Amino acid sequence: MTTDAISTDVVIIGAGPVGLFAVFELGLNDMKCHLIDILDKPGGQCAELYPEKPIYDIPALPIVTGHGLTEALMKQIEPFNPVFHFNQMAESLTKTEDGKWRVVTDAGTVIEATVLVIAAGGGSFVPKKPPIKGIEEYEAKSVFYSVRRMETFRDRHIVIAGGGDSALDWTLNLQPLAAKLTLIHRRDEFRAAPDSVNKMRELVAEGKIDLKIGQIVHLNGAGGQIESVTLKPESGHNENIACDSLLPFYGLTMKLGPVANFGINLHQNLIPVDTEKFESDVPTIFAIGDINSYPGKLKLILSGFHEAALMAQQAFHYVHPNRKLRFQYTTSSSDLQTKLGVAAE
Amino acid sequence: MKLFVTDLEGEQHEIEAMPNWTVMEIIRDGDQPMRAECGGSCACATCHVYVAQEWLNKLPPMEDEERGTLDGGFEVEPNSRLSCQLIMTPDLDGLKVTLTNDSSN
Numbered sequence: 001m002t003t004d005a006i007s008t009d010v011v012i013i014g015a016g017p018v019g020l021f022a023v024f025e026l027g028l029n030d031m032k033c034h035l036i037d038i039l040d041k042p043g044g045q046c047a048e049l050y051p052e053k054p055i056y057d058i059p060a061l062p063i064v065t066g067h068g069l070t071e072a073l074m075k076q077i078e079p080f081n082p083v084f085h086f087n088q089m090a091e092s093l094t095k096t097e098d099g100k101w102r103v104v105t106d107a108g109t110v111i112e113a114t115v116l117v118i119a120a121g122g123g124s125f126v127p128k129k130p131p132i133k134g135i136e137e138y139e140a141k142s143v144f145y146s147v148r149r150m151e152t153f154r155d156r157h158i159v160i161a162g163g164g165d166s167a168l169d170w171t172l173n174l175q176p177l178a179a180k181l182t183l184i185h186r187r188d189e190f191r192a193a194p195d196s197v198n199k200m201r202e203l204v205a206e207g208k209i210d211l212k213i214g215q216i217v218h219l220n221g222a223g224g225q226i227e228s229v230t231l232k233p234e235s236g237h238n239e240n241i242a243c244d245s246l247l248p249f250y251g252l253t254m255k256l257g258p259v260a261n262f263g264i265n266l267h268q269n270l271i272p273v274d275t276e277k278f279e280s281d282v283p284t285i286f287a288i289g290d291i292n293s294y295p296g297k298l299k300l301i302l303s304g305f306h307e308a309a310l311m312a313q314q315a316f317h318y319v320h321p322n323r324k325l326r327f328q329y330t331t332s333s334s335d336l337q338t339k340l341g342v343a344a345e
Numbered sequence: 346m347k348l349f350v351t352d353l354e355g356e357q358h359e360i361e362a363m364p365n366w367t368v369m370e371i372i373r374d375g376d377q378p379m380r381a382e383c384g385g386s387c388a389c390a391t392c393h394v395y396v397a398q399e400w401l402n403k404l405p406p407m408e409d410e411e412r413g414t415l416d417g418g419f420e421v422e423p424n425s426r427l428s429c430q431l432i433m434t435p436d437l438d439g440l441k442v443t444l445t446n447d448s449s450n
Contacts, residue, residue: 131446251417
C-alpha cells in the first residue's frame with residue numbers, strides 16, 4: 001500500500017560495485033538512494049563469486065580483492081547514507097499516480113522513486129537446480145533450495161546434497177531436529193570451513209548422520225512427495241536412499257528474473273542503452289554495468305563506474321527538474337566537500 | 346589450431362583455436378553456448394565440459410581449486426573439466442570436448 005511506501009529519489013536494483021558507485025555519483029548531485037539486492041551483503045559478484053580473488057584492473061588500485069573493493073566502495077559512499085534492502089528481489093514495477101516508479105520486492109518492501117537504476121549485473125543470484133528429470137514437480141513440496149524455517153524439517157528424513165558451506169551448515173543445524181539426515185556429496189572432500197567439516201565427520205563417526213559419496217541421478221516419489229533419491233556412486237551399483245525431504249546446495253547461479261517483465265526493451269537478456277545517459281528505452285529507467293549493452297560495451301567494473309557517472313547527470317534533471325546542474329570537482333568544490341563531510345571548518 | 350566442440354544436441358562444431366586462450370574463451374569466441382558466469386576465475390562451474398577420452402592424459406592435471414569448484418557442477422564424470430582452466434597449446438590441436446547442462450543450458 002502507498003501508505004507504507006518508502007519515498008526516495010533513486011532506487012537501485014543491485015548492490016554490486018557499479019550499483020554502489022552509483023550512490024556516490026548520485027549523492028554528489030543531491031540524490032538519495034535505496035538499493036535492493038538478493039544477496040545478504042553488498043558486493044554482488046565480487047562478494048559472491050570471488051571475494052578473495054585479486055582484481056588487477058581497477059584504476060589506481062594495482063591489486064584489490066572483490067571483498068576489498070566492496071569494503072572501499074562502502075566507505076566511499078558512507079557520507080550519502082544509502083539504505084540497503086538485502087535478501088530481497090525486486091519483483092514488480094508499476095507507475096504511481098504522480099508519475100513515480102513503485103518497486104515492490106518479494107519481501108513486501110515498497111519503494112517509490114523518481115528514477116530507477118538497474119545495476120543487476122548478470123541477474124539475481126538464485127540457487128542452482130540439479131538437472132534431474134522431474135525435479136520441478138517436487139520443488140517447494142519436498143525439494144527445497146533454502147531453509148526458511150528449521151521447524152519445517154523436524155522429525156523429517158532429510159537428504160542434503162552438496163559439499164560447500166551451505167550444505168555443511170545446514171547439515172549441522174538440522175541434524176538435531178531430523179529423524180534421519182543423510183549428507184550426499186560427489187567426493188569425500190569438502191570445501192566448507194574446516195571446523196564444520198570436522199563437526200560433520202564427528203557426527204558421522206557417532207552414527208548421528210550418514211555420509212554417502214556419489215551423485216543423485218533420480219528422484220522417486222509421487223504427487224510432489226519425494227520418497228527416495230537414487231545415488232550413483234563413483235563405482236558400483238546405484239543405491240536408493242529413503243527420504244521425505246531433499247535440500248540441494250550446489251551454490252548460486254545468475255538469472256535475470258522479474259526485471260525481464262518490467263516492460264523495458266531487452267536484447268539477449270541485456271538492456272540496450274544509449275551511451276550518453278545510459279538510459280533504457282523507458283525514460284527515467286537507466287541500466288549500468290554488466291546488464292546493459294551498447295556498441296563497444298566491455299563488461300568491466302571500470303566501465304560501469306563511468307556509466308554511473310554519466311547516468312547521474314541525466315538522473316539529476318529528472319529528480320531536480322527546476323535546478324541547473326553544476327559540474328564540480330571534489331578537489332576544489334567546498335559544496336561537494338561539505339556533502340562528503342570533509343569540508344574545512 | 347582446431348577445437349572440436351560437441352553441443353547438447355550431439356552436433357560437432359570445428360572451431361578455430363587460438364594459442365594461449367582458454368578452451369572456455371575459444372568456445373565462446375566460436376559462438377557456441379558458454380555460460381561461464383564468473384568470466385573464467387574458476388569460481389562457478391558454468392564452463393564445465395567433458396573431454397574426449399583420448400585427450401584426457403594430454404591435459405594438465407586438475408588443481409585442487411578446479412576440483413573444488415566442480416562441486417558446484419552437475420553430472421560430473423571422470424572426464425569432466427572446467428574449460429576456463431584448460432589453456433590451448435599446439436599439442437592440444439584437435440582437442441575434442443562436449444558441452445554440458447552446466448555450461449550451455
